[in-house]
Amino acid sequence: MKSVALLSPPLPFSSSLAGSLDRLSPPKFHPRNARFSVLCSSNPSESMKPKEIDSRPEYRPGILDDAFLNLFRNRMVQEVGWDSEKPGYDGLIEVANRLMVRRSNSETKEAAVRILRSLFPPFLLDLYRMLISPIQGGKVAAVMVARATALSCQWLMGSCAVNTVDLPDGSSWSSGVFVEKCKYLEESKCVGICINTCKFPTQTFFKDYMGVPLLMEPNFSDYSCQFRFGVLPPPAEDDSALKEPCLEICPNASRRRELTTSVDVLQCPKA
Incomplete structure (x- = not known):
């Protein structure tokens, strides 16, 4: 621990007794004498160096977020026919894992679409x-769902914000949503779960049931x-996401690496 000494000029007292006590006690600091203070440290350059501060706001779930999580998890449980004993988000991830058990990739995707549809009244x-x-060639719908996604899905994905994206025709719309660090991907630790x-x-779901294309x-x-x-x-065969290897943090990938040195085994089997 660094030693720091704060020195200040002595202050006048009206009596000799006060002066005696002052000589026995530590120097006092007064704001009006701050300009005379001297800060001493064993490493001045380090002590004066400003600390780096992460300016990104941390997302904190609220009451509505808990309601959205419970609704989504209940719909997923109904589709899977099984529920985890773990509460909250950890339990949701376990149910998402079970969604892919004994299902092909296409069956998993179809099940996930049914879950998304069940969250909305059909007429809506x-x-x-x-x-x-x-309206306006789909611009209004795209901008609206971008804002709705950023407002209502942070409980699932973490901090996110609406941004501007370039469209194939050369125009730009505020119809993008950038997720800083997807909680669903980070917690599931699986490329296959993310994709399927x-x-x-x-x-x-957005293209077929809301009429809004989405990449x-x-x-x-x-x-x-x-x-x-x-x-x-793009067509599924041209999507770069399908060419991604397993995540380093994937526990299944770690076990496969221990069993073989084949490069092919690093590809996520569910992607």
């Missing part, structure tokens, strides 16, 4: 697709994700 999706999606229970089903671009290095509402995704 139909009205949005028929009345809102055609989130990316592809969500793209399908999701997860970054498996820093766990960020860019939503591009109004942009059609």
